[in-house]
Amino acid sequence: MTQAIVLGAGMVGVSTALHLQTCGWSVALVDRTGVGMETSYGNAGLIQGEAVEPYGMPRKLRQLWAIARGASNDVRYDLRSLPGHFAPLFRYWWHSAPKRHRRISAAYSQMAAAATREHQALIERASADHLVRREGFRVMERDEEAMAAALADAERVRAEYGVAFKFLSASELAAAEPALKQAGVGAIHWLNAWSVSDPGALTKAYAKSFTDAGGTISIGEALSLRQKASGSWQVDTQGGVLEAEHTVVALGPWSPELLRRFGYNYPMVRKRGYHRHYRCQPTLHIPLLDAANGYVMAPMARGLRITTGAELSAPNAPSTPWQLERAERAARELISLGEPVEDQPWLGTRPCMPAMLPVVGQAPRHKNLWLNFGHGHQGFTLGPVTGRALAELMSGEQGVL
Ligand SMILES: Cc1cc2nc3c(=O)[nH]c(=O)nc-3n(C[C@H](O)[C@H](O)[C@H](O)COP(=O)(O)OP(=O)(O)OC[C@H]3O[C@@H](n4cnc5c(N)ncnc54)[C@H](O)[C@@H]3O)c2cc1C
Incomplete structure (x- = not known):
């Protein structure tokens, strides 16, 4: 009999299902579209071992003013949607105060430190080595002042957390990435980050190793989740009703919607992001973040993928890819970008959760309802870490963290 239903087959749900299976559970994974088709498909594909501190909300007046007047491409907002964001944004601002951010980073850095090790175990199990590069990624700066600030911050992160990086001058960056037409004032090369050529394919490869070992994947609707009087959980799938003693909510940005039906209010800062692939030959060897323009260029199987920063808009607002248009213009200054794919x-x-940490554990008022969501900017990185942590918690085993 199925012991656990995992709702959501993104990186977080797939990793949780795999780890539960390793702990001896019989597991059914349920998703309404398929495996790795949503956020875990569309991200920049970075496994960020260097991301030891979560993105805090900018608090300096200079930064806030740049966002307010639309000068920053890192963050954009739709004024009409701001009332809906107010409560989570206020909490996010509160948690981002330097003292609180440092405390949160102490926990976050432990997850980041485990990320590449935990991915490695799943990569080996899935024979997915061909999708992964272990050469880091680079953050390019366009002016000396910004580079001096970035270097000082990188030195601090190295001193506090032992994260390795290398400074590359403009000529060293140009030599490392001959496809670049200009190399700004150089780059910081974060050495212990990995990148993948197709994030959706890596999620699918992990999922295949789960089904190869006897796990099942069904197309189904998580919003049909209900608890029987006996305490067990049921969900409707195309193959019929699934029932299990335990269920895990790993629905990424859709998790609060389901949990509201059970009386829980998890405020989430929903930061939208865009991507598009471009034909590009010659292309980059590894991903590059253009810090001045707030986007990443990542070489992927479908082309050079440009991903944007954060957009605050209403949940179902139409697509407004202005940040992508600006990123594309900036990218064309750096590389011979062809047509979009x-x-x-x-x-x-x-x-993103206001406290910048994912929600991992048992739901406070429902027995055997487990939560694993809210991984913000680094869910592709952290899925295997919190997947293992939750599976061990559910199994009463020693935690990974
Ligand atoms: C532009 C961008 C760039 C990013 N870059 C990076 C990066 O480089 N590195 C990194 O670590 N992170 C990155 N992230 C963040 C990362 O992609 C997410 O944190 C992560 O993918 C979240 O994984 P998840 O499994 O929680 O959610 P998802 O991958 O979204 O999975 C949730 C699943 O739930 C399913 N679902 C939803 N509702 C229902 C329902 N009612 N019934 C059934 N199924 C349902 C969906 O179909 C989906 O498959 C980026 C995000 C964006 C937007």
């Missing part, structure tokens, strides 16, 4: 840009949402 897709007719329309992809759009997804980073599921």
Whole structure:
């Protein structure tokens, strides 16, 4: 009999299902579209071992003013949607105060430190090595002042957390990435980050190793979740009703919607992001973040993928890819970008919690309802870490963290 239903087959749900299976559980994974088709498909494909501190909300007046007047391409907002964001944004601002952010980073850095090790175990199990590069990624700066600030911050992160980086001058960056037409004032090369050529394919490869070992995957509707009087959980799938003693909510940005039906209010800062692939030959060897313009260029199987920063808009607002248009213009200064591969840009949402930590554990008022969501900017990185942590918690085993 199925012991656990995992709702959501993104990186977080797939990793949770795999780890439960390793702990001896019989597991059914349920998703309404398929495996790795949403946020875990559309991201920049970075496994960020260097991301030891979560993205805090900018608090300096200079930064806030740049966002307010639309000068920053990192963050954009739709004024009409701001009332809906107010409560989570206020909490996010509160948690982002330096003292609180430092405390949160102490926990976050432990997850980041485990990320590449935990991915490695799943990569080996899935024979997915061909999708992964272990050469880091680079953050390019365009002016000396910004580079001096970035270097000082990188030195601090190295001193506090032992994260390795290398400074590259403009000529060293140009030599490392001959496809670049200009190399700004150089780059910081974060050495212990990995990147993948197709994030959706890596999620699918992990899922295949789950089904190869006897797990099942069904197309189904998580919003049909209900608890029987006996305490067990049921959900409707195309193959019929699934029932299990335990269920895990790993629905990424859609998790609060389901949990509201059970009386829980999890405020989420929904940061939308866009991507598009471009034909590009010659292309980059590894991903590059253009810090001045707030986007990442990542070489992927479908082309050079440009991903944007955060957009605050209403949950079902139409696509407004202005940040992508600006990123594309900036990218064309750096590299010979060809035509876009897709007719329309992809759009997804980073599921960010105001306290910047994912929600991992048992739901406070429902027995055997487990939660694993809210991984924000780094869910592709952290899925295997919190997947293992939750599976061990559910199994009463020693935690990974
Ligand atoms: C532009 C962008 C760039 C990013 N870059 C990076 C990066 O480089 N590195 C990194 O670590 N992170 C990155 N992230 C963040 C990362 O992609 C997410 O944190 C992560 O993918 C979340 O994974 P998840 O499994 O929680 O959610 P998802 O991958 O979204 O999975 C949730 C699943 O739930 C399913 N679902 C939803 N509702 C229902 C329902 N009612 N019934 C059944 N199924 C349902 C969906 O179909 C989906 O498959 C980026 C995000 C964006 C938007």
